[in-house]
Amino acid sequence: MILPTLIFILVAGGVLSWVVERWHPGSAKWVALATAGIELVLTIWLWLQSASAMALPAHGGWLAEIRAEWIPRFGVSFHLAMDGISLILVVLTAFLGVVSVACSWTEIQERAGFFYFNLLWTLAGAVGVFLALDLFLFFFFWELMLVPMYFMIAIWGHEKRQYASIKFFIFTEGSGLFMLVAILALVFIHYGSTGVLTFDYFELLNTAMSPSTELWIMLGFFIAFAVKTPIVPFHTWLPDAHTEAPTAGSVILAGVLLKTGAYGLLRFVVPLFPQAAGYFAPVAMALGAIGILYGAFLAFAQTDFKRLVAYTSVSHLGFAVVGIFAWNPWSLGGAVMQMIAHGISTGALFVIAGILQERTHTRDMRRFGGVWGVMPRLAAMGLFFAIAALGLPGMGNFVGEFLVLMGLSRVNSVLASVAAVAFVTSVVYGLALVQKIFHGENTHGWQLHDLSGREMATLYSMAAITLWLGLYPQPVLDTAALAIDGPRNIATGQYHSGAE
């Protein structure tokens, strides 16, 4: 029962904070914080529990599962299950939930109840996406996540929020349609060959189909996830959405929503269509590598703080894509690691951008400089996370990027060498960020008060996690390892035959 509880807490907390705000203005954030906090405690408890459960080899990697009839006539069931990958992504979601409530604490003043409702419902949708193993249910959560996020951008966003929110909606919704068509096609093909109408993941795993059909259906899924991850050239909604969203929206978008795309590639695209994915892998890896370089390159050119960070996400998630399609233990472990580390470090950069914007009402880096002199604590944190983003060893992102490229170099050493150029380009944008905002002369004469206790608690905990991920990533890697082995065993043989 723990799995539906995880979703229900967020749904109920969202409704409660909306309602409570009407009675006691100012109380919604407390309800939201409590909700996200309970979720976090529960998920960490689950993680600690799972450490012993996962030691059992016969377990198959699944830690918890629940299946109930929903629409039996169409073979739709309420089927949730959790393995290591979904577990750590849910932990990440819960943690960033707490972070995003904390960073909205003073930023969101208007219609706070509805804001926290949207925030918690987005999280609920994301947790649902990470847990659903029925394709219909998965699609349901996939859509559930989008609408409240749309409202968050459209209502509480910045100057160009209308444009950004509509663009976000069109891109994700449009690509979602491809996935819906692909899901239906897969289900009907399965029905045609077996006579069983089902949306269940496990039953659809070994659906027999002709290679070209497999490729087309795989592409339907791929496009939806590629837009979400994002993979160049489907990334252009992201800079606008991340930039215009309120801080919490940016944190959730970068930290959680992008991960649903990479998760989808890992959970659905390769295991459901191993041969087609293997056949398609060179293209996907090339797109990932292009994303790594192109994102880093464009990040350097930005003048808007949040836009710069948004493009670094394109670059960092490129590593995850490459890692998933290289499909060996090192690259997959690296991809999962990269997803987690990116969630924390990029989330922190958005929090920092939000803190600066709240005090100065600008994100334009040309108007900053010398912030170190007035906000040394914030500047030190900015430096820390910029360095984490450029992949310095000892911090989480390095472990992810190194493992991904090491795995990739086994499959395609030329592509690995090309992607490794990002080691240099990431330094270029990371240091440019530090220089433009924190170093240099304080020519605009900013007089700003340094971090408050709440802000310090948020950023310091994120910094501690980044260091922990960088120096002792084993808990995350171990948790993911069994879950990675599962789909690998299902798919590897066919995947590599598809690649040839």
Added chain:
Amino acid sequence: MLPLLWLIPTLPLAGFLVLALSGKYLGHRSIAVIGTSSVALSALIAILIGIDFIAVPPPGFVFRQEAWIWIAVAGFSPGIGFYLDALSLVMVLVVTIISFLIHLYSTEFMTGDDGYARFFAYMNLFVGSMCILVLADNLLFLYLGWEGVGLCSYLLIGFWYRDSGNGRAARKAFIVTRIGDTAMALGLFLLFTHLGTLDIQSLMQRVTQQWPEGSELAILAAALLLGGAVGKSAQFPLQVWLPDAMAGPTPVSALMHAATMVTAGVYLIARTHVLFSLAPPVQLAVAVIGALTLLLAGFSALAQKDIKRVLAYSTISQIGYMFLALGVGAWSAAIFHLMTHAFFKALLFLSAGVVIMSLHEEHDIFRMGGLRKKLPVAFWTFLIGSASLAALPLVTAGFYSKDLILWQAWSSAGGNPWLWAAGWGGAILTGLYIFRVVFLVFFGEARAATPPDTRRPGLRITIPLIVLAAFSIVGGWIETPPFLGNLTLFSSFVQHALPPAQVVHDGKNDETILELLAMAASLGSIALAYLLFLRYPAFLHGLMLIPALARIRKFWHFGWGFDRFYEFLFVRPYLWLAYADRNDVIDNIYKMAISFTLRWLQKVDRHDVIDYIYSGLAELCLFLYRALSATQSGQVRRYAAAIAAGSIGIIFIGIFA
């Protein structure tokens, strides 16, 4: 003592943490105590471990310690582990002792700076990273120290962050070295992919078992590692970052040039020498790069005005000697020179710091002069450092180490007369450029724009200078050539980790002749410097009036134009492209596609097909309305007629239907 090994890197790192987290609340005094004592303790532990190691050598002359496994994925399991052998012991001793002296010096030198805590935090992190680098037992952990050192160089070069020029120099250092680091990372991928481990010792074993000498993989792997070494050690073609790295405070330069950072590349090659021996073309490249760099940098040093830039180019040149030694297989000679160079280069920077400080941040040697009497401590220590750098025969440490390199560049298996000649020419350049500084700064007439502040430097500055001066003299006496006692303390100790150079062109007479030539180069160049720069300066002024020579001087001054070349080849195009594409061309394609489609639809469908239906509906209503309202005429005759017609019609239908 050996089990305390892990404390050597940990103590400075702990110092960093304390200073970074609570530096704001600490006074200068406690900051200085924390920053310096952490390094002092780790130096002390290193010394005690060294004594222990020599007195009671551990089995196989190796001691290992693993804290935890860092990353474990499917057979890839590098640990946070330390490896102590003769090589890493020498390195860690050099690093910690010199760093301690520089820290002590800095406590006085940096007094009054508002970034005092930040300075010592970064310095401690620097030392900690360097200790990790030299003690790591696997290449990934070494890479952590390697990158940490790069980060600290960035932080410290740009320490005075308000000046954007410093920021630029700092970023240049990090980016250029990171180019080399990327090559090194690719090398690690290659090594793991083919040999299945990154543990240095197992790697070296597997390399010898699996890769024949000269095999393609060995060459590729060694070349990639060389890329990393070239970047960190500022060798051709990545030497461009080091001269600009002068932007940081002077103790930082001392630390970077002597104890940390630039020696990392030399250490890496020595550490993986087995791999390099299997790749003769790469090894030759190492020697050639060294020879080329030592000459290029020597000429450039001769044309500088800034005292710190002379020293910077001198470092590039001296590291070139170490590369030359590595390239010819003279491993222990390279490490020996690394050690003596660390002594005298730290000394030179620190005493130059005293000069600069007392002249109120004056760097131009042509605006100094006659400081011999006014700054006696700085003068004597700088003189000793210069003598050691110029390899003044018999009395200085630099003589013994450089001499060894020159001899082995001639005599060893990889050596040849050309390499020796490059080194010999470099020796002449060395004496010239460093004594040019000595004569211009300390002799002649005072040319300073402002009179020197002749307050005597305090003990915390003087003691490190004197200790380093002593090291710069006696540090060489542990390894002497055959005709001077033939002591081989250093090489026979390091031999446990590094094989001795194989002498193939042996001949007693050769060695004596070469020895004498080397001495002549050193003495002759000093004499020449005296003549050119002190006795007859007018001669040189006259030469500089010749346009061609002046142009050459300028060319050398700007480091052979590498900066401009890279600027045009890489920096400008990158900036230009980034600027051109800052709005993301892909997004523009979408926008254009959408607006084009919309416009096309508008054109085709200007009046909207669907709208016709609606307006048609409206018109139908209007027509019906008009038609029906026309019947409401109000004339009884027409109504009666209509009723009659309707009745007839209904009857008609009733009958016939």
